[in-house]
Amino acid sequence: xxxxxxxxxxxxxxxxxxxxxxxxxxxxxxxxxxxxxxxxxxxxxxxxxxxxxxxxxxxxxxxxxxxxxxxxxxxxxxxxxxxxxxxxxxxxxxxxxxxxxxxxxxxxxxxxxxxxxxxxxxxxxxxxxxxxxxxxxxxxxxxxxxxxxxxxxxxxxxxxxxxxxxxxxxxxxxxxxxxxxxxxxxxxxxxxxxxxxxxxxxxxxxxxxxxxxxxxxxxxxxxxxxxxxxxxxxxxxxxxxxxxxxxxxxxxxxxxxxxxxxxxxxxxxxxxxxxxxxxxxxxxxxxxxxxxxxxxxxxxxxxxxxxxxxxxxxxxxxxxxxxxxxxxxxxxxxxxxxxxxxxxxxxxxxxxxxxxxxxxxxxxxxxxxxxxxxxxxxxxxxxxxxxxxxxxxxxxxxxxxxxxxxxxxxxxxxxxxxxxxxxxxxxxxxxxxxxxxxxxxxxxxxxxxxxxxxxxxxxxxxxxxxxxxxxxxxxxxxxxxxxxxxxxxxxxxxxx
Amino acid sequence: xxxxxxxxxxxxxxxxxxxxxxxxxxxxxxxxxxxxxxxxxxxxxxxxxxxxxxxxxxxxxxxxxxxxxxxxxxxxxxxxxxxxxxxxxxxxxxxxxxxxxxxxxxxxxxxxxxxxxxxxxxxxxxxxxxxxxxxxxxxxxxxxxxxxxxxxxxxx
Numbered sequence: 001x002x003x004x005x006x007x008x009x010x011x012x013x014x015x016x017x018x019x020x021x022x023x024x025x026x027x028x029x030x031x032x033x034x035x036x037x038x039x040x041x042x043x044x045x046x047x048x049x050x051x052x053x054x055x056x057x058x059x060x061x062x063x064x065x066x067x068x069x070x071x072x073x074x075x076x077x078x079x080x081x082x083x084x085x086x087x088x089x090x091x092x093x094x095x096x097x098x099x100x101x102x103x104x105x106x107x108x109x110x111x112x113x114x115x116x117x118x119x120x121x122x123x124x125x126x127x128x129x130x131x132x133x134x135x136x137x138x139x140x141x142x143x144x145x146x147x148x149x150x151x152x153x154x155x156x157x158x159x160x161x162x163x164x165x166x167x168x169x170x171x172x173x174x175x176x177x178x179x180x181x182x183x184x185x186x187x188x189x190x191x192x193x194x195x196x197x198x199x200x201x202x203x204x205x206x207x208x209x210x211x212x213x214x215x216x217x218x219x220x221x222x223x224x225x226x227x228x229x230x231x232x233x234x235x236x237x238x239x240x241x242x243x244x245x246x247x248x249x250x251x252x253x254x255x256x257x258x259x260x261x262x263x264x265x266x267x268x269x270x271x272x273x274x275x276x277x278x279x280x281x282x283x284x285x286x287x288x289x290x291x292x293x294x295x296x297x298x299x300x301x302x303x304x305x306x307x308x309x310x311x312x313x314x315x316x317x318x319x320x321x322x323x324x325x326x327x328x329x330x331x332x333x334x335x336x337x338x339x340x341x342x343x344x345x346x347x348x349x350x351x352x353x354x355x356x357x358x359x360x361x362x363x364x365x366x367x368x369x370x371x372x373x374x375x376x377x378x379x380x381x382x383x384x385x386x387x388x389x390x391x392x393x394x395x396x397x398x399x400x401x402x403x404x405x406x407x408x409x410x411x412x413x414x415x416x417x418x419x420x421x422x423x424x425x426x427x428x429x430x431x432x433x434x435x436x437x438x439x440x441x442x443x444x445x446x447x448x449x450x451x452x453x454x455x456x457x458x459x460x461x462x463x464x465x466x467x468x469x470x471x472x473x474x475x476x477x478x479x480x481x482x483x484x485x486x487x488x489x490x491x492x493x494x495x496x
Numbered sequence: 497x498x499x500x501x502x503x504x505x506x507x508x509x510x511x512x513x514x515x516x517x518x519x520x521x522x523x524x525x526x527x528x529x530x531x532x533x534x535x536x537x538x539x540x541x542x543x544x545x546x547x548x549x550x551x552x553x554x555x556x557x558x559x560x561x562x563x564x565x566x567x568x569x570x571x572x573x574x575x576x577x578x579x580x581x582x583x584x585x586x587x588x589x590x591x592x593x594x595x596x597x598x599x600x601x602x603x604x605x606x607x608x609x610x611x612x613x614x615x616x617x618x619x620x621x622x623x624x625x626x627x628x629x630x631x632x633x634x635x636x637x638x639x640x641x642x643x644x645x646x647x648x649x650x651x652x
Contacts, residue, residue, distance in 0.1 A: 051640055105614075165551050169509060172544050176516065179540070183523075183533035190523050190533060215584075219610060220579035390612035391623070392607040395630045397585075401592075401601075402634060407643035414589050421585075430505040448536040455531045 007126065008357030011056060012365065020053075020061040025369045026377075028068020029192050033076050033084045033381055036205055036216055036389065037396075039069020043332040044208045045396065047075035050402030056356060060362045062336055066329050067366045070272050070426035071374060075381055077238070087272030087308035094293065094300025106239035108378060110298050110447070112306040113247060114254065116204040116371040118306035121314025123347060123363045129266075132354075134321040138346035142454035143465045144258045147474035149447045152268030152324055153439055156480045158361045158485030159270050161433030167485075168351060174223065174440020175447070177202055184449040203442060204335045206404045206413045210420025211434055212328075213400050217393050218425045227282060229400075234344060236285055237382060240375060242298075248468070250302045253283055261307030265314020268326055270352040271327025272308035272315075279307030319344055320356060328435050331442050369469075405453075499562055502555025509548035517541040580611045596649020601631035 012018075024046075031042035042065045050058030054191030073088030078095035092112060140148075179202020180191045192198040254341035257279045264275035283303035284293040293300050315326025323345030325331035337344045343353060349356055374381070404413045424434055458464045467469050520534045520541070528590075553602040605627035610620055638644040 043518055048644075049642070138602050147633065163551075163554075165547050165554070166505075169544065169551065172547065173509075175540055176512075176537075176544075179537055186533055188523055188533040190537060191519055198499075218578060218581050218585075221581040222575075355643070388608050391626055392610040393612060394627070395634075397608070398601045398605060400632055401588075402597075402644060404636050405592075406638065407645065411589070411593060411647045414592065418585055418589060422582075430501050432505070447543060450529050451536065460531065 004353070004357045007354065008359075010468045011354060011358040011363075012060060012132030012361050016366075017057050017060045017362070020057050021064045021366050022369055022373070024035055024061040024064020025366055027067035028065040028070075029072035029370070029374060029381055030302065030384060031065075032069040032070075032088075033385055034392070035080075035082045036220065037086055037392075038085045038212075039087075040328045041212050041216065042069050043329055043336075044205075044212050045399055047208070047332060047336055047401060048407055049207055049340060050336055051384070055342060056358045056362075058340065059333075059355070059359050060366075062261055063359065063362045064369070066333075067309070067312060067370050068373075069364070069371050070308055071112070071115045071119075072205040072381070073308075073376075074115065074301075074386065075108065075378070077472070078107045078111060078301075079382065080385075082127025085272075087311070087390045088304065089273075089275055090276040091301055093280060093304070094296050094298075095295070095304075095375055095429065098298070099296075099299065103296070105240045106242050107134060107296075107301055108237065108393040109240045109375070110247070110250075110301050112307040112374045113242065114257075114302045115118030116367060117254055117311035118258050118261055119367040119370070120364075120372045121234060121255075121306075121310055122262040122310040122363040123316075123360070123367060124313070125262050125362050126313040126363070127292060130317050131323040133231075134346040138350075140346070140470065141464075142450040143352050143456065143471040144474070146323060146419050146450040146454055147465065147468075147471035147478070149325060149443050149450070150203070150317070150480065151478045152475045153436065153443060153447070154268055155267060155364075155380055156439050157436045158481055159274055160435040162171060162431065164482065164485045166432045167436050170427065170434070171436035171440035173427075174437035174442075176439075177207065177268035178340075178444035179448075184445050185452060189330065197410070202416060203408070203413055204338065204442075205407060206416035207420050208221035208332060208335060208438065209404055210417040211399050211438060213396065214417055214421025215424030215428065215434070217397050218421055219428065220260070220389060220393050235300075240378060246298065246308050250298065253299055253302050254306055254308070256286070257283065257303045257306035258310045261310025262314040264307070265311030265326055266317045267314075268322075268324050271329070272311040273327070276304040276308040276313045276473060279303045285350045286352075304482055309367075311350060316363070317361075320348065320359070321346060323348075323446075325439065329436055331438050331478055334442055337436040499559045500555070502551050502558060504547045504555075504558040505611075506550075506552030506555050509544055510552065513545035513548060515540045518546070577611055581608065584608050584611065588639060592649075593647050594649055598631050598635050601634070602628045605631060 010490060028042050031037040032039055032233035043062055046061060046065055050061065060433050069085065070087050074091050074095065075083035076082050076084035077088040081096040083091050083092055085090045094106045095111060098104065104278045153171050158164050180198055181189065182188055189199055233320060260279045260282060261275045264278065265271055280300060280303045280355065283299055284290045287293065303375045315330045318324045318326050319330040319333060323343060325334055334344060342348060400417065401414060404417050427434060454465065464476065517538060520537045523534050584604055584607055589598055591600045606624045607625065609623040613619060635646060639646050
């Protein structure tokens, strides 16, 4: 085990990879910190760049973006009371009151250290859990795969928005868009309406960039008034300092939040957007002084920031060992693997074990870089927050276009981006969550393939889906998750 | 509009489901196997139909319940910004091939910044300068450093 990690470190200690890691974390922090820009968007934007890179450097860049993107949200959550990403919603509850009391520096340091520790915990869990899990998953039958994917789709659909029906419909729409083009297994073209460019289906990149980046730019037009109002409420950051004793007094909270965050991350379909709120709620319930929550106590910041970073390592578990994304960012990472011609999953541990080890190492290093950059460069990030969004968004748009056009040099792909930008914008207008559509788009073809394979093996009988232990468990879990989200209604509003 | 969101989206998706189901009959397959290329599309069409019907019914109930309590239902003023943004993006894609990346990006980006800043005339020179620098820099970095193909247009 240890030897594997060391060989992973040996693979990533090159100037190029270190540069990509640092750049990835820095850009990620910036995207995380700026409201409206998310880790998902940062990864979508940088995906086209990975075409030019070998697999290990491209993973280093994306992993850096992921960790930076989830961590950066705390800066805005504490200073401006606007969560930079959905993963930092609960950080505003106590982080901002602390800042108002003049403890901004302390709140930020606590948030950064908690993020680091939560991330570290979850990466260690990932390193120990995913290889044995891959060993089990290698024996998965099509029935099992179908059930696990169905479970992740229903989880995401139930938790991503306020309405389960809309979440499910969003996931279904993703599957429909994925169906356009050649069918899995036999390759018959479907729903191409005679458009030649669609024979191979919608490309992953324009779809992702359209849904997550362009729709955001179109929507920014609506917030022109809002953007002016929301500027800097707490100016003075003060000293970034928190005493060792104070951090140690949070040990229980840190551990509990790490476990919650990692566990929620491992569940396919949901990630940091949900875990920070659950962790905060649990911390308040178990606290000796629950009435102080919301008034600006460190416990709240610790609970939220530990859990959201802990979801990173958690979400990587199903991605690496099963090939199933744990949240929207890991869904993008599947795309990155596809670009390299590698399908993540149990086979990867046997055929590309050096890649797996270097991803582990890159996560550990990126986590450390995040700690150093945020502690050391916080003032710079806060300054960069002042770049007006009206200047930022058109430039980001241009980068989107370069990325999309550069891959195939087809203007058709640029139109695809606009199309999905409109789809994303309209869906949000009608309160449909966007996370499930991405999961449906990526998982739909795998779901279809396994369903059809399974039915072919069983000569059309659906019985094996229920008699196989693993598939039976996950089908039952899918039903339970639907039932629970029907009962809970709109408790968790965060988007993964 | 706000009140009829679910009705509109439910009805629209019901229509999509019907179109999808009909379109599966145009998929050419060798033989009629039970679980061929048309199986899952039809299944998905049926699921969408059921879900959108539920949404439609929920929407009608919701609209009934909230009848009479007509609140702030006017179209937000910012609708103009969104339409302009749409127009700018479409225009940009249309001229991208002809004018090339640098020119079309600089023009698009200046106008887009102007729209997003809520038509701040005093800053338009600043936007023009930033846009020009940005589009030239992006072009050079991606074309010369990363060898990404970009349309050169009339400047090329």
